[in-house]
Amino acid sequence: KKVMILPGDGIGPEIVEQACRVLAAVNEKFNLGLEFVEELIGGSSIDVHGEPLTDAAVERARSCDAILLGAVGGPKWDTIDRSIRPERGLLKIRSQLGLYANLRPALLYPQLVEASSLKPEVVSGLDILIVRELTGGIYFGEPRGIRTLENGEREGYNTYKYSESEIERIGRTAFEMARKRHKKVCSVDKANVLEATILWREVMDRLAPEYPDVELSHMYVDNAAMQLVRAPKQFDVLVTGNMFGDILSDAAAMLTGSIGMLPSASLNEQGQGMYEPCHGSAPDIAGQGIANPLATILSASMMLRYSLGMTDAADVIEAAVGKVLDQGLRTADIHTAGNEKVGTQQMGDAVLQAL
Amino acid sequence: KKVMILPGDGIGPEIVEQACRVLAAVNEKFNLGLEFVEELIGGSSIDVHGEPLTDAAVERARSCDAILLGAVGGPKWDTIDRSIRPERGLLKIRSQLGLYANLRPALLYPQLVEASSLKPEVVSGLDILIVRELTGGIYFGEPRGIRTLENGEREGYNTYKYSESEIERIGRTAFEMARKRHKKVCSVDKANVLEATILWREVMDRLAPEYPDVELSHMYVDNAAMQLVRAPKQFDVLVTGNMFGDILSDAAAMLTGSIGMLPSASLNEQGQGMYEPCHGSAPDIAGQGIANPLATILSASMMLRYSLGMTDAADVIEAAVGKVLDQGLRTADIHTAGNEKVGTQQMGDAVLQAL
Ligand SMILES: CC(C)[C@H](C(=O)O)[C@@H](O)C(=O)O
Numbered sequence: 001k002k003v004m005i006l007p008g009d010g011i012g013p014e015i016v017e018q019a020c021r022v023l024a025a026v027n028e029k030f031n032l033g034l035e036f037v038e039e040l041i042g043g044s045s046i047d048v049h050g051e052p053l054t055d056a057a058v059e060r061a062r063s064c065d066a067i068l069l070g071a072v073g074g075p076k077w078d079t080i081d082r083s084i085r086p087e088r089g090l091l092k093i094r095s096q097l098g099l100y101a102n103l104r105p106a107l108l109y110p111q112l113v114e115a116s117s118l119k120p121e122v123v124s125g126l127d128i129l130i131v132r133e134l135t136g137g138i139y140f141g142e143p144r145g146i147r148t149l150e151n152g153e154r155e156g157y158n159t160y161k162y163s164e165s166e167i168e169r170i171g172r173t174a175f176e177m178a179r180k181r182h183k184k185v186c187s188v189d190k191a192n193v194l195e196a197t198i199l200w201r202e203v204m205d206r207l208a209p210e211y212p213d214v215e216l217s218h219m220y221v222d223n224a225a226m227q228l229v230r231a232p233k234q235f236d237v238l239v240t241g242n243m244f245g246d247i248l249s250d251a252a253a254m255l256t257g258s259i260g261m262l263p264s265a266s267l268n269e270q271g272q273g274m275y276e277p278c279h280g281s282a283p284d285i286a287g288q289g290i291a292n293p294l295a296t297i298l299s300a301s302m303m304l305r306y307s308l309g310m311t312d313a314a315d316v317i318e319a320a321v322g323k324v325l326d327q328g329l330r331t332a333d334i335h336t337a338g339n340e341k342v343g344t345q346q347m348g349d350a351v352l353q354a355l
Numbered sequence: 356k357k358v359m360i361l362p363g364d365g366i367g368p369e370i371v372e373q374a375c376r377v378l379a380a381v382n383e384k385f386n387l388g389l390e391f392v393e394e395l396i397g398g399s400s401i402d403v404h405g406e407p408l409t410d411a412a413v414e415r416a417r418s419c420d421a422i423l424l425g426a427v428g429g430p431k432w433d434t435i436d437r438s439i440r441p442e443r444g445l446l447k448i449r450s451q452l453g454l455y456a457n458l459r460p461a462l463l464y465p466q467l468v469e470a471s472s473l474k475p476e477v478v479s480g481l482d483i484l485i486v487r488e489l490t491g492g493i494y495f496g497e498p499r500g501i502r503t504l505e506n507g508e509r510e511g512y513n514t515y516k517y518s519e520s521e522i523e524r525i526g527r528t529a530f531e532m533a534r535k536r537h538k539k540v541c542s543v544d545k546a547n548v549l550e551a552t553i554l555w556r557e558v559m560d561r562l563a564p565e566y567p568d569v570e571l572s573h574m575y576v577d578n579a580a581m582q583l584v585r586a587p588k589q590f591d592v593l594v595t596g597n598m599f600g601d602i603l604s605d606a607a608a609m610l611t612g613s614i615g616m617l618p619s620a621s622l623n624e625q626g627q628g629m630y631e632p633c634h635g636s637a638p639d640i641a642g643q644g645i646a647n648p649l650a651t652i653l654s655a656s657m658m659l660r661y662s663l664g665m666t667d668a669a670d671v672i673e674a675a676v677g678k679v680l681d682q683g684l685r686t687a688d689i690h691t692a693g694n695e696k697v698g699t700q701q702m703g704d705a706v707l708q709a710l
């Protein structure tokens with residue numbers, strides 16, 4: 001089995017390094033036969049190739065069984081032409097590989113309840129899965145651009161659209177995920193205003209009878225944002241479009257206070273997947289050796305579990321992460337009084353030790 | 356001066372009734388010479404006229420100096436044709452009167468810090484103003500609809516667009532509001548993905564030099580949703596488009612834990628305004644006499660202040676609301692142990708008494 005490693009920018013290379021050490025260890029321990037190849041993405045690819053992701057890199061990614069990504073972007077590339085910004089590399093790989101299902105768990109580790117800005121009773125035990133559609137909606141809708149109107153002023157425009165088959169595909173993912181969890185799907189839309197989401201709601205309702213064991217509800221996106229703040233534990237699986245999912249998944253992740261702990265997966269119809277931490281490239285702390293590698297290590301374990309079918313190795317990694325938290329080791333982002341503050345490398349060492 | 360009263364649906368009539376009692380009291384006390392006219396909106400208009408807002412009602416509203424609205428919508432009208440749903444009445448009056456500037460304060464009353472789901476240190480002293488563009492963006496963009504594609508499946512689509520003049524207008528409102536506050540504007544967009552918001556960011560940057568006393572920053576909408584949860588006190592004025600504003604203002608309001616306390620204003624270029632509570636029509640508790648009338652009472656005082664120039668009367672109402680909170684009176688939505696739970700009418704009585 002071949003795994004592509006895309007370290008990316010900012011803290012990407014540092015955190016991916018630790019995840020690779022962990023992967024190498026389980027590879028040996030369980031005799032998994034994993035092979036690794038590496039490619040550039042984002043700013044680091046712009047610096048070398050003049051574009052954020054080469055077609056050759058995409059082709060190589062296509063031939064791999066799974067992809068592990070660090071993070072992309074940084075101020076260094078903020079002023080270059082928008083068509084070749086680092087983020088474009090991310091959007092390109094999502095789109096080219098058809099990674100339509102973005103799974104973003106918002107899970108509160110009991111050891112980290114203090115790190116949340118919410119009251120412990122509101123978030124303790126929190127375990128939400130956001131299923132975000134990742135290759136459609138307003139992110140990719142055409143026509144788009146900036147044009148000059150008849151009166152001489154300019155107008156920026158984008159198109160928000162979803163077809164029945166796109167909605168159905170992500171809807172099924174959500175229902176199937178809910179089956180493995182607490183059997184509740186809440187579909188988030190703005191059907192009181194947007195036609196694109198009226199169709200969304202209709203298709204979700206049409207799918208529901210095929211999953212009689214799962215309870216489907218609908219919520220407007222503004223209300224969902226409120227309910228996430230007010231009483232997030234009411235949710236099991238939340239399913240929504242690309243743009244709403246971008247916003248709600250970040251809000252949900254932040255409820256835990258430990259976004260440095262949260263992995264994510266982006267899957268295509270063949271089950272091939274790209275795995276990455278929920279957080280960004282954090283250019284402000286890049287190169288300082290203080291970033292939290294656990295979200296990336298947990299992304300690697302998610303990869304073993306969902307795309308490579310290596311459940312035992314995944315279990316062992318997750319148990320090791322639990323162990324280091326129990327030991328009181330904390331990187332700066334999740335550090336609270338009474339615990340031991342460690343750096344990126346030390347955290348990696350501790351996980352390796354605990355394996 | 357003429358004020359139009361639009362009680363609307365659900366708890367609308369109950370809470371508007373209390374606000375009208377308060378307005379009548381200050382009208383007499385300060386000899387304001389206010390006149391009131393009433394119209395139907397939302398479901399209550401559908402029931403009588405077959406549409407959520409008649410053209411005649413719009414014309415009457417146009418001739419008034421300000422409008423006080425309760426709330427619209429409810430399950431009774433959830434299944435009727437979408438073109439005449441209660442929400443359409445709201446969108447129609449916003450659009451017809453050109454109420455482009457929606458001001459939504461998220462303010463935490465010191466007496467209510469316990470009601471928040473966030474830790475007291477994270478939210479105490481919170482005072483954010485969200486400036487949401489209200490008559491453009493994806494809410495009103497054409498083309499829109501549901502069409503059948505060549506392959507036979509259907510597709511829902513909407514158009515997100517902003518012209519330079521629309522952006523400039525709401526940008527100026529934000530800068531001017533910031534001048535009266537803490538002199539910081541954070542403009543929220545998704546300029547790393549959406550062209551419509553690339554132009555948004557450009558126009559905000561172009562305006563900034565005209566307001567050298569105000570600090571402008573930019574933030575992506577996903578990050579803004581996170582930062583609102585993580586450290587909301589970093590914000591003063593947030594300015595954004597219609598859809599992002601809908602989501603973020605509800606999240607921000609909920610940070611206070613007391614959305615039943617928050618008024619809002621929607622202004623047009625002539626300074627004419629519509630005032631309404633941030634919360635919805637709460638059909639689940641309608642008719643029970645337990646809804647919190649304070650957001651509507653505070654909307655009335657905002658109206659006196661911003662559209663009618665009756666500052667003294669506004670001051671007196673706000674002081675009275677502070678007094679009843681100090682007395683420990685709480686409706687169910689903001690009730691915590693040790694305080695006295697009261698109903699809608701009792702809360703109205705207490706404010707009148709405190710005037
Ligand atoms: C970097 C950006 C294009 C991306 C997105 O908006 O999808 C990011 O915010 C994410 O959520 O992965």
Ligand SMILES: CC(C)[C@H](C(=O)O)[C@@H](O)C(=O)O
Pocket residue numbers: 192193222442445446601
């Ligand atoms: C009822 C609905 C159309 C409305 C909106 O989305 O603008 C409401 O959510 C609001 O924020 O006033």
